[in-house]
Amino acid sequence: MTTASEPVQETPPRVRSTHDVNAMPPLRRAIPLGIQHVLAMFVSNVTVPIIIAGAAGLSEAQTTLMIQAAMFVAGIATLIQSLGLGPIGARLPIVMGTSFGFVPVLIPIAVGMGVPTALGAALCGGVAMALVGLFLPYVRFLFPPVVTGTFVIMIGTLLMPVGFAYIGGGFGAEDFGALHHWLLAALVLVVTIGLHQFGRGIWSEMSPLVGLVTGFVVALLFGYVDFSSLQSAAWFSLPVPFAIGVEFHLAAILPVVLLAIVTCAESIGDIVGTTVGGANREPTPKELSGGVMADGLASVFAAIFNAYPQISFSQNVGIVALTGVISRFVVAIGGGFLVIAGLLPKLGAIISGIPNSVLGGAVVIMFGMIASAGIKMLSGIEFNKRNMLIMAMSLATALGLPAQEGLYAGLPDNLTAIVDSGLIPGALIAIVLNLILPQHDRAMRDSV
Template identity: 40%
Template sequence: MLGKGRILALGFQHVLAMYAGAVIVPLLIGGALGFNGEQMTYLVSIDIFMCGIATLLQLTVNRFFGIGLPVVLGCAVQAIAPIILIGQEMGIGAIYGSIIVSGLFVLLIAPFFSRIVRFFPPVVTGSVVTVIGLTLIPVAINNLAGGEGAKDFGSLYNLGLGFGTLLLIICVYRFGKGFSKAIAVLIGLVGGSLVAAVLGHLSLAPVSEADWFHLPTPFYFGAPTFEWSAILTMILISLVSMVESTGVYFALSDIVGKPLDKKDLTRGYRAEGLAIILGGIFNTFPYTGYSQNVGLVQLSGIKTRKVIYTAAGFLLLLGLVPKIGAVATIIPTPVLGGAMVAMFGMVVAQGIKMLGKVDFSSQENLLIIACSVGVGLGVTVVPDLFKELPSFIQLFTSNGIVAGSVMAIALNLLFNMLPGRKKATEQELEIHHAK
């Protein structure tokens, strides 16, 4: 039996492990869309609060939703670029209208998606995760240098602060043990911010101006609007998130020794769909299972859901106190950039690890990886490639994550799911799930 004190400590550890990744999503989106300090504080606070709600939906098992595994849900990183693009092209309302509809879509297809997981073998999921990481690296580098368009972009101060943050994270990973490694990114963010404060480049005004307490407000940024191209984009992102969550579910089921059937997966996808709908209503973002918390479950050996319930409680509490949310908004851009290099680089590494389960003796698999990663990275590096196409088409073609994901799924269907290739694909999936 775990004592209450230990459960609290383990729960807070899960919060610390996912906090940096969770708050970076609203920070990047709000910054790109020009939100003011008050709006940014709300965005971060409600994001953390809704992470708690989303996690509770997965923990609570009933006939309709909840997978019942020790899973922590957070904002989907792959949604960052599409959300920014939709906001810049169509306005804030279109972002949340598309999120709400995509959540409804996830609810409706949950029973069917649980049957088509076989269409997403490691060659697809690994390629998608690799593309996600690679397309986000430029964002990290821009922030490390001070933020795109900054007057002091690439200054020695920005580079020193950004690379100093990255070096601190690396040192924690190298010399730290156990729990400290789990919060290396958070240590880096705090350390970099303290250096900026000592040098007089950190303003505490947003924290002093923030309220001590607030309640979530539906449609805080205005009524949602519904643009079909934005909706289709967000539906595609939700599908990618479902694929990512599927990997988290199977990893946790293996750790806790609980085999998953189609009904379990259906309830898990429905919980995710409900979380996405609530995210749209309360002006946050799509949610997905966080793999870093899977590592904590394995590292600690504690598999009880009580710990995750405690983590969800901490998230709810933190989200109701805007002053805590405001602290995250004052982190200097170069510090965020340095942390993002490590975080997004780890996404790439995770994708490569997943691709390690692929049969590389198959030339078809090599071509799937080559084309999906090539297209995803190419579109990211040369964003004007499709500038002559209509703007609604560019929502799909100018986003490297979406372009790379579609390429991976389509080529896998072409090479591995046609008659004569089906048997080999099923064998690869059985090996993947066994691992």
């Protein structure tokens, strides 16, 4: 009981809540919530280095190194994005990870020019992203929903052939298309779809990871898992900068820089999704600019430490919207766990031993979900003649160019690198058409 002479000790409101961006909840709640974010993004984060390493023919040791780097860099990037570093970082509960969006462009670069060239181009792309973040108020008009949604659809659809190549056993597999590859991939698909649709809470959110682990265990029982690199991998090691190397070639830099600029639209969408879904408000200009700058500088850091470009992970934005847990310190704890995982090479060696067909069963769903997310982004726009034309020309270009081998064989090398994947010209067409097609012409507003 208090008296009039005794000051009342008031507890700051919601300081221990998970529904406040700046709140630090009790560790007994924060740690499991942070681990949940890590589990939701873990498979996607390590898949990119596995796919590119497989296409480029890297050794098991090099693949393990790049998996380790992907975990370490994602953890550091998440800490910077959530906690902030000066003007860098949104200071929001945003989980960072290796971007799938660069895979269609980086694979031909890694195969034709080498992985060091791909990393050099990625470093330059990171610089471009950071500059976009710095000047974001002046360039945001380039990325309306009709552009960003179409761009995300293109990413998902262009990744589909890669996913099905892994279902068949992976690039260059001697037993490509063998029955056991199909059966393992089907098992992963069934488990993942079942948990995603009928599981509750964390089981639904972890469905890709559980499906992958199930396929891995079955493959292990039947002798399809290769642990050849596990014995030689150390228990603990610090990531070494430039272990793979970095090389700079203009033909590789141009397409990656263009893609990096367009990819900023995806970052903007994730930041908006985080604040609207978790805090029921629009992000501030400082949050948007700091978030995109963090993506860019994290991508530069990633290239130095043998990893690929970093970006906010949409599935974790979905977790924030679903749970309402918007404490940035919860996500920072998850980032800390990723850093620790990146210091354990044996964990990377185990992951590199996952059979390609098991991985394929998981990534096909992920790639489909990426395309579905793009369709969802388009749901808020008006499907008039103008917007339909933008989508039609962009998708036709992005999907048609890669389908016809030799179509652009007469182009200079620099242009060939830009059009090779189809993603860059498709994205550029979306941006240019959005700028030049009239928005207020009555004829263009007529629904089709």
